[in-house]
Amino acid sequence: GQQVMQIPQYQHVQEGEDFTTYCNSSTTLSNIQWYKQRPGGHPVFLIQLVKSGEVKKQKRLTFQFGEAKKNSSLHITATQTTDVGTYFCAPFMDSNYQLIWGAGTKLIIKP
Amino acid sequence: EAGVTQFPSHSVIEKGQTVTLRCDPISGHDNLYWYRRVMGKEIKFLLHFVKESKQDESGMPNNRFLAERTGGTYSTLKVQPAELEDSGVYFCASSQGRAVLYNSPLHFGNGTRLTVT
Structure with missing residues (x-):
């Protein structure tokens, strides 16, 4: 069935560093x-x-959709403690019109 | 507006017992979804109601799980009898339109953390 892989599972960053999570699919989304x-x-x-190829920005967050619509990414510039959490991608599954979920990337700020 | 509410927030039961989870969606949201997340893994779809009808229950693990949405308002998810592998966080979400098709985001409740011992 249609699946999505999200990487990395965890990312430890110093406050102020950037963070990126990737979502990849074998099929077109x-x-x-x-x-x-x-x-x-x-x-x-x-x-x-x-x-x-869509790119959308929300303040320090930049979201991209690949040209082939098989991958997507979320990039956070200059992370802050408020960014801590798990980020999930959820592509749309054509077969039953439901979202499928990546395993999430946990953003951890180093003390 | 009030958000999606779930009850209870935590439940610890023994294997073989029965547990019923409740979800109250945002008022006016016809679409109601149940999801489950096992520790550290992906969020898994269980089922989808449109009003009181089950639109899709392809994610329900087995017949020990029973979901209802009488009157198209709140929903319950019953697990009977519970097994160890049923442990996890059960999320309910609602949306006004059909999620994704109409750019209608899901609004999640805080979840019920179920522990089966």
């Missing part, structure tokens, strides 16, 4: 959503990407 889950919290919607 219709669209993809990104969510953030704070420790102890629940996933919160960040953005949806639809178009090939």
